[in-house]
Amino acid sequence: MSNMILSYLTLGAILFCIGLYGALTKKNAVIVLLSIEIMLNAVNLNLVAFAKYGAHPSLTGQVFSLFTITVAAAEAAVGIAILIALFRAKGTTDVNEMDSMKR
Amino acid sequence: MLANLPILSLIAFSPLLGVILLLFIPKDQGRWIKAAAIAATLVPLLLSVWLYTDFNNRTGDMQYVEQMPWIHIPLNQEAEGLRQFESFFFQFNYSMAVDGISLPLVFLTALITTMAALAAVHVKKRWKTFYMLLLLLETGMFGVFMAQDLFLFFVFFEITLVPMFFLIGIWGYLDKEKAANKFLIYNGLGSAVMLIAFLILVSTAGFSTAQSGGQASLFYSGDIKVIAHNLFSPDSYTNTKPSEFVQNPFYLSPGMKWALFAMLLVAFGVKLPIFPFHTWMLKVHTEAHPSVVMIHSGILLKMGAYGLIRFGVLLFPAEAKQWAFPLAVLGVVNILYGALLAFRQTEFKLVLAYSSISHMGIVLLGIAALNEAGMTGAVFQMVSHGLISALLFLLVGSLYERTQTTMLDRLGGLAKTVPFMCGILLVAGMASLGLPGLSGFISEFLAFAGLFGVMPAAAAVGALGIIFAAVYVLRAVMKISYGPMPEHWSGMRDARFVEAAPMITLVAFILLLGVYPSVLGQPLQQTIDVLFQNITTKMGG
Amino acid sequence: MMTFDGEFLAFFILSLFVIGGAVFMISFTKVVHMVVSIAFTFISLSGLYVLLEAEFVAFVQVLIYAGALSILMIFGIMMTRHQDNEDVPRRPLHNFLVAVGVLCFFGILFFAIQRTSFPGGDFHPGEDNTLAIGELLYNQYVIPFEIVSVLLTVAFIGAIVLAKREEE
């Protein structure tokens, strides 16, 4: 089933790219954070797929993906917290309006 | 008694003692600060007078050598080829010495700094900082002329940059900050090129082996002697071509040597300055305080010429020979370009700036000649121009103090109210245009004589500069002191003692050099003789 | 040549869900819809993990992503009184460049993935996937595991400090 891995990897790549596109175009800050989660999910998919179909299958990939999920959750939480604090100070969640510092 | 002291270090670092002394004088004690600072410049001056008299004229070697290990950096030697050695390191030593070429420049530095310190009595604010920076600058300049190690040289060279930046930027005229910036960036780039050239040299020709107790060490050295030895000995690594089988990272190909000379030329050409790298110094000349320009024009420009001789010609005689014609052309261009532009300036300081460019062209010609006469002329010109431009800017300072202008069209007839200063101005002008009996002539004669032996046409074209010099110098000098005088200047006071003393001193030296050039020729002669013997034997080999 | 077996069918459907959810998220204009569609993606992914014999990961995926994270995001949206709609994009050049960039990026990845073949080997998920993972975590990966605990604490404290309302 060596072809299976390529399908998983391609799916991961598609997912990663969708996440990337979302992170770079969406206006709403929450959605931007969500898009990053999609990217991390794509990575997880990769890791888990490699754990099964990789050159040297091992559980390490799954363990790695668990760490990734945990970290991603923490990151999302912190991101939302920052967003809330920012919202309190600025009153918007539009990333396009976050340009008080430039040049 | 003096002979056993590290006289060069004493000279070089005695100004720092002055800095420390000044630290303890309160800011508002202007009189004491000035007195202490001037006294502090006298120490190295007296020491360098002693050095000058004690110097052995009968040898061309380095004298008063002081050497101390300084930076000794071990390098990683885990590679296959390096493990067997006891140690592998690069080292920069604190190594100072003078020969006949640097000796006069050391003296010049001491003299002109003292004069500048006297001239700085016009400085209106923040004397304390001013003098501290001046003294720091002096240390840097001494170091440049004494250092025998590439790294040490570079460090001193860079040290001069910073105080100068402050001196221009704080005490200059309207556009001072721009001038300071231009000075800094331009000279910084020059130093950058120099550093690359130096480090390439150190990493190739500086590579040596040493035996200690049966074990061999490898090291990179910045010592000029080591580098020269490797560059000149035919069987050194530097001159061993790598083959398909043998790698040699220390090889310097002829093309590389050529490029190194070119880099050194650019590096020191900025300082000298060589056309077209001269525009920075115009701003410095016009915007900096005259006492600062005295040092700048009097000494700092000479560092460029000195470096070109010390590192360009002495380390790369063969390449210098390849470069001789372009050098001569550059020299001629400098002379004529500077002269023609000086002739069209309406501001006295700019006239002097362009005349400096013109005069530095003569140094280049002397160097390009690559013979004893030319080289002697180049050194004479360095000293002579140092004295003359210092004197001229001393006068600029004193005149500006009285007239508040240096625009030639607004000046005139000053000989009536300030005859003494105008007389000195006339002498300085005459020295600047190369009047025999004053110092400018000797250098002009020697430099042209030297070049004439190898490139008569270039020398002849360059000699046109002698006419142009007369034109622009007389134009400027006469515009200032001749002609009718505006009424409102009638009550002006002639030079005070503190102004007259440095003027007379400088005139005395200009005269001395003009009448009895051997006073400089004697220490120089053996050095240059030995040097050219070395060069000819090495180029032959 | 790809054989059309059950596993592949499952993969095919799940990946359609995954991509579909993600694409919907990108194209929806209402923020809440976006979150819902992304939750759908997360759940479909956990299905894929099951296919890949990573039951524990699949479980965690549902728990954390589809559960905790989506809820968190919805809270985030609520607390920031979002404008409900995504407007028409105001930066066409930017979006175009992003699209081109992302496509290039995908092109590079796809090219590299397609050029590679993995020899493959036997995969031993262990008798009990969760137990095996647990053993690994507590032995081989105990250091990062402990550090993750620090990390979570920090994130916890940080989030509180940042998000709590200051009394004036």
Add this chain to the structure above:
Amino acid sequence: MDQLQRLQAGDLAHLAPELTLVISAIVLTILDLVLPKRTDRNALGWLSLAGIVISAAFVAAQLNSDKPVQLLNQSYRIDDYASLLKLVFLTGTGLITLMSIGTLEKEGVRHGGELIYLLLPATLGAMMMASSGDLITLFVGLELLSITSYVMVGMRKSSVRSGEGAFKYAVLGGVSSAILLYGMSFLYGMTGTTNIGQMSVVLMQNLETYHALIYVSFFLLFAGFAFKIAAAPFHTWAPDAYQGAPTPIAAFLAVVSKAAGFAILFRVIYSVFFGVGDARMPLHTDAFAAIAVLAAAAMIAGNAMALRQKNMKRLLAYSGVANAGYLLVPIANQFMTSPVHFSIFSEFIFYLIAYLFMNIGAFAVLMIVNRASGHDELSGYAGLYYRAPWTAVAMSVIVLSLAGLPVTGGFFGKLFILFGTLQAQTYWLAAIMIVTSVISYYYYFAVIRQMFMRTNFEGSEIKTPVPLGVAVWICTAATVLLGLFPNAVVAYINSIFSLAADFMIRQ
């Protein structure tokens, strides 16, 4: 197949520095909660400093061990590479803690206690990164550092800029983490292991099959690391994050976070990709060429963009970009090109040490100025010479060092790197390095111009809190000493450090 490895109780001794930090962090957290609201939080700072010093003492004790210690199948390594970098991190954090004591209120940070103890886990993350021999440890360490940093950047809660900076940093950091992880996932997929030391052999064996994917994973890692060290064109977050962050945190980002990025970049690139490739597929050459170009881009972009900068924090951010470029140079100068040039690590770490002191010094002075003027603009330095002459002198020394003028640590550091570059005969890189550093004179001296050549008529004498002043003078003194006697530092490093034993993870 790896057997399961267990962490023994005895191994905890090796983790003493890290444990110290964790314990201090916990103690401080609890103290912060327990202490009444109105008590001075300065004591927390001093305690935290004590923890850092103890941790550093443990690290110092681990230096120069006979044989590098590795725990749990290389998932954690204690070698001199890691220890030296840890000392850098700890020194940096220590100085930053010192300058935070009693000054945070004025910076706009209401939760000074939290900020001070959050520095500890962040440093812990950096230390994990330096010590890791395994991608998972490395990743977790990296995220610990990053997430803590996001929080700390956003600590000036009343300021819009702080929130914006934090959010931008978090989003871009998240993207870059994803990119980095993506690269790691491919590495894992190709080699079946997360152990850094085992990868290059596998990659070498399967060069043909994995060829394209190795490139992709390299560039994914490359982009991720470059983001962390803020090298152009991956630097864009830095100016905004620095400007938004409280000044000590900006210093932390500029020094510790950047140094940690370098710690993994250096180790991973060399361990995984060094020597991978053959004549037909010179992956190795391309990889190092890319790093060299990255270095050049960072030096050019950083220095050029700083030229007209009027805000001091942004200026220092761009200067940090340029300095990332300088630090990349020794990494790019890999030792295949010259049979005699092997001192890359000494060059790197010496400049890093110099950079640590001069940059923290610059930020500390910025704090002093900010306290007086209330903003971070360059014009705040106007007439500093009249208002606080000694601070102005210290700042001059620091600026000279940043500009690379003798006799300072920055000068010698650059010189050492340059010398190595010329030994390796990478002339173009040397040229770019030195020309851009000359260009940098312009904006560094702009600070000097403000301090000495402009006047601020409103300004009165500036009062400096003692810890902050001490931090400034430690940095200044260190900068000068590093310039005058670089041999002491380099000789020591050279005597304990070995590329084969302490740096490369090979099994």
Add this chain to the structure above:
Amino acid sequence: MVSVYSPYAWFIPLFPLLAFLALTAMGRQMKTAAAGISIIAAFASFVLSVLIFIERVGGHIEDYTWNGFEWLRIGDTPLRMGFEITNLNALMLVVVTLVSLLVNIYSKGYMHGDERITVYYGYVALFTFSMLGLVISENILQLYIFWELVGVSSFLLIGFWYFKPEAKAAAKKAFIVTRVGDVGFFIAILLLFWHMPGHALDFSSIHNAFAGHEIPSGVATSIALLIFVGAIGKSGQFPLHTWLPDAMEGPTPISALIHAATMVAAGVYLVARTYDIFLASPAALQTVAYIGGFTAIFAATIGTAQNDIKRVLAYSTVSQLGYMMMALGVGASYAAGIFHLFTHAFFKALLFLAAGSVIHAVHRQDIRLMGGLGGKMKITAWTFAVGALALSGIPPFAGFWSKDAILAEAFNHHQGLFWIGWIAAFFTAFYMSRLFFLVFAGKPRSDDTAQESPAVMTVPLVILAALAVGSGFVYPWIGSWLTGEAAEEHANGIVMVLSTLAGVLGIGLGWLMYAKQSVPADVVSSRWPWLYQLVYRKYYIDELYQKAIVAPLRAVGTFLRAFDDYVVDGIVRWTAASAVNLGKAGTRLQNGQLQTYGLITLLGFIVFAAVFAGRRFF
């Protein structure tokens, strides 16, 4: 025979040098003592010069050379300084010291009351020192040094009244124009330096080398011509003569001292001193002759149309110097030229000092506004007449003999130049009579209350007048004494008659036009106004220089100034600006939008990957 006095010859320049130093140290103080100091110094020099001269006249005495002062050593080549006494420079010493002494005395009257009289005497002493140094120089480099010092002293003296714009301009012009010549001389020295065996520059080595034909003739020609360029500058020969008439802006005694009697003669002296080189190159000698001849007639014609008393004399000086050059060029020895230099020094000094006496009396210089002064200023008028006759070449005045010697040489060697000289002599006589009659004869043309000058001024006039009469009688003897060779046959009867005729004709015409007024004075200007204008405007040489040299150089300077500003510095600024603009472009991307930042990161990745990896796959 060994000389007794020659070893002390270095005292001769030393006295005036000491006087100069003393006077300079005084500044503007001690106005009364100034003249005394200078006169005593000049007198001391004069006495010593006379002693040396008499000694040499008396018997055959070896040339004395001392060069014990090692000035500078370049490599193995020593440059020495010293002094040398030969018959030639013994004669020069007497001329210089005598004229200098008389001018010093005269000045006491003429400059009476000037507030800078100390400075004036200082400058005169400096000049005397330089000129004497030039004369006794032992080598050509030393000669050059003093040569330049002479130039500078003359600059100082011309510009003595520094507040007058004309004086300022004249001084500048004098210095710069002579400097043009000096560069030629300078290059000649460089050529000598490289071509002489052992880089020797002393005159005896030069003599040996050139007389022994050790130097290729091509080189000799270049050296000789370049030396002559120097002489052209200093001696006011065409085309570098323009400074000399302008130099009359200086005080009149200075005109007498420098621009008539001594300094301008330096060029002639230089050629004579380096005559060996010229002898080695016939081409060079010919050039000297032609230039000299042309200058003689050229300046003489200009002299006929000038209205400023001193300018007329100045052009006559130029013309007479042309004579001397011609003499050097045509002959095989420098005797005739030096002889004319000798006599000319006296009568030209006389004429100038007399003119000065007139100016002192009427305070103006335009001869059209003078007239009838003969009655009021008898001594001046008579002595002026003596000088004019001498200059016109009327026997038995000194000028007759020396001019005759020259014309005889020309007659023998080059008929064409002889006739040129003859016509020049005619014009000379004409303008001198015009001058005399306009100034001293007829009726006053303005109401001056002219008075005879004081004795301190008239006594020198009388002494010079005596010399203007008497100095010609050394004619038979001087040639052989100077050159040490047997004299050629001289006293060609035809030449004597012809030259006297030229003088008489010229004077006659002048008498007819300006005294008797039977021929209208505007005979030329009315009929051929262009010709009059051409001559009056000095053949437009100044204008030509202005247009052809000064203006283009100015233009080049202006162009270079723009070039320096806009191109050289422009490139610098452009480079700086482009660095800044690069930064600006960079910061423009830094627009605060985090998604732009992300995009940059993404594109950065793609570019890096594409460039470094892409090339391995495509």
